[in-house]
Amino acid sequence: MEEIPTPSTHLTPWHLTKRVALPFVIFSGLLTLCLVLSWTVLLPHFTRVEVGGVMRDSRNLSSYATTLKADILVAESRRSEIVTPERRGLFGRLREAKLSSPSFLLLRSQILAEAERIVLQVRDAVIVSSIQYRPLEKTVTVAGDVRNVGPRSMTVLAEFVDAIRRMPGVASTTVPRFTREEDAQKQFHSPFMFEIQLQ
Amino acid sequence: MTFYLLLRRAHPILALIAGALSLALSISLIIKHVEVVREVKEVAVPLVATLPAMEKHLTVLKEQVELSELNRATEVGSIGERLNVYVLPRETDLQRLISTIELLELTLKKQNQLSQASDIVIGEPRPYGSEPTVSSRPLTVSFAANEEGMQQILLFTQLAGLLTVGDALADDEIALLYASLEEENPVGIVSLEQFLSLDLLRYARDSHAAEDQLQRSLPSPAFGSALKSVTKSSLLLSAQRVLLGDFGRQIEEKRLWPVQFLLPQWFSVEAGGAPGWYKVSLQLSVLERVGE
Numbered sequence: 001m002e003e004i005p006t007p008s009t010h011l012t013p014w015h016l017t018k019r020v021a022l023p024f025v026i027f028s029g030l031l032t033l034c035l036v037l038s039w040t041v042l043l044p045h046f047t048r049v050e051v052g053g054v055m056r057d058s059r060n061l062s063s064y065a066t067t068l069k070a071d072i073l074v075a076e077s078r079r080s081e082i083v084t085p086e087r088r089g090l091f092g093r094l095r096e097a098k099l100s101s102p103s104f105l106l107l108r109s110q111i112l113a114e115a116e117r118i119v120l121q122v123r124d125a126v127i128v129s130s131i132q133y134r135p136l137e138k139t140v141t142v143a144g145d146v147r148n149v150g151p152r153s154m155t156v157l158a159e160f161v162d163a164i165r166r167m168p169g170v171a172s173t174t175v176p177r178f179t180r181e182e183d184a185q186k187q188f189h190s191p192f193m194f195e196i197q198l199q
Numbered sequence: 200m201t202f203y204l205l206l207r208r209a210h211p212i213l214a215l216i217a218g219a220l221s222l223a224l225s226i227s228l229i230i231k232h233v234e235v236v237r238e239v240k241e242v243a244v245p246l247v248a249t250l251p252a253m254e255k256h257l258t259v260l261k262e263q264v265e266l267s268e269l270n271r272a273t274e275v276g277s278i279g280e281r282l283n284v285y286v287l288p289r290e291t292d293l294q295r296l297i298s299t300i301e302l303l304e305l306t307l308k309k310q311n312q313l314s315q316a317s318d319i320v321i322g323e324p325r326p327y328g329s330e331p332t333v334s335s336r337p338l339t340v341s342f343a344a345n346e347e348g349m350q351q352i353l354l355f356t357q358l359a360g361l362l363t364v365g366d367a368l369a370d371d372e373i374a375l376l377y378a379s380l381e382e383e384n385p386v387g388i389v390s391l392e393q394f395l396s397l398d399l400l401r402y403a404r405d406s407h408a409a410e411d412q413l414q415r416s417l418p419s420p421a422f423g424s425a426l427k428s429v430t431k432s433s434l435l436l437s438a439q440r441v442l443l444g445d446f447g448r449q450i451e452e453k454r455l456w457p458v459q460f461l462l463p464q465w466f467s468v469e470a471g472g473a474p475g476w477y478k479v480s481l482q483l484s485v486l487e488r489v490g491e
Contacts, residue, residue: 075260
């Protein structure tokens with residue numbers, strides 16, 4: 001019969017080990033058993049869902065979603081291929097090159113609107129006399145004259161250039177030469193020319 | 200009972216080691232449980248909400264692809280042929296090209312929107328950009344036109360080379376029509392396909408008939424509003440502006456449509472001799488196919 005130490009007996013680590021070992025192994029064994037059962041039976045039961053007629057866990061769901069997305073892209077591409085076949089190939093590329101540049105009419109109307117907006121109280125303060133557009137290079141050259149604003153013509157020109165620079169789709173502008181000249185009627189005016197680089 | 204006795208008889212150190220291993224296994228299982236629960240919360244729950252819609256979308260797309268394939272099988276590749284013969288020919292049909300520009304000039308003159316036109320200068324073909332199977336001839340011309348005339352000329356250059364309604368629509372505009380179609384009536388793809396492959400001149404000459412026909416097949420208000428938003432904000436509106444009047448009628452009568460592909464190189468608009476009139480100068484690339 002194994003000797004069980006009484007409180008008066010000195011409790012050595014060996015005795016402690018002998019007393020704890022059995023409950024410890026039983027506890028951890030039962031805990032493991034419960035967790036294994038949970039892992040194999042309970043968790044799949046509560047975390048799997050039926051999608052597309054198949055029971056799937058979360059990992060399967062992710063890969064299924066990825067497959068679905070890829071299939072959708074393929075089907076959309078196939079649909080475009082059939083419905084608008086001419087958008088692909090050589091014609092499609094040339095059409096894209098042609099239509100991807102901003103419309104000249106739209107650019108022109110934006111530039112003219114800015115020119116009108118700068119000095120609201122003076123009609124024809126900023127006169128745009130020429131606009132050149134190179135769609136493939138995405139550059140616009142604007143030339144004109146600022147007049148009817150007295151000696152402020154250079155300031156108004158600077159405001160106009162700043163306004164153009166803030167227009168949507170504009171990447172940058174060159175800085176025009178700021179000059180104030182007097183015409184035959186002794187009126188101040190500032191002729192200008194600058195280039196806009198589109199995005 | 201036997202197992203219990205075996206455990207009792209086992210050496211305490213061995214029992215401790217077995218317990219520790221078992222506890223380590225338990226901890227790893229607890230961590231795995233936490234991971235699975237987190238994955239369910241973060242991945243599976245949102246996916247479960249979106250997967251049925253994705254499955255439905257795919258089913259609709261497959262159905263549309265089948266219908267479109269059936270419809271396409273009954274059509275002969277007339278669009279491709281017209282592209283090769285008129286839009287991107289092997290050699291520029293100079294008579295056809297000059298007649299078209301001349302017709303535009305005469306029509307605008309008759310409408311007092313253009314006062315004069317310069318000589319039309321066409322250069323020799325040269326390689327075009329990164330496309331080895333394409334060459335381009337520079338075409339330079341200038342006009343004295345008023346605001347409306349200038350807009351007509353510039354819109355014409357945008358339309359030159361486009362053949363169908365679909366060509367005049369941007370990708371996002373077509374995507375809007377598809378999305379509206381998928382929600383309302385997926386099998387209407389055939390009607391949409393017919394609309395998109397409709398000749399641009401035919402559409403511009405009678406846009407109401409083309410749109411009404413499409414709307415009869417797809418009568419929902421949602422599709423109607425998508426169609427309206429697309430037709431009123433795209434190049435289709437420009438096509439109607441340029442081709443609805445005399446110019447469109449004559450280009451049809453004289454069989455000058457479709458127009459050869461013209462790619463703008465530069466535009467210039469300068470103040471003209473009279474207020475409201477401009478000198479409009481253009482350099483266009485007239486594109487031709489080479490080789491094959």
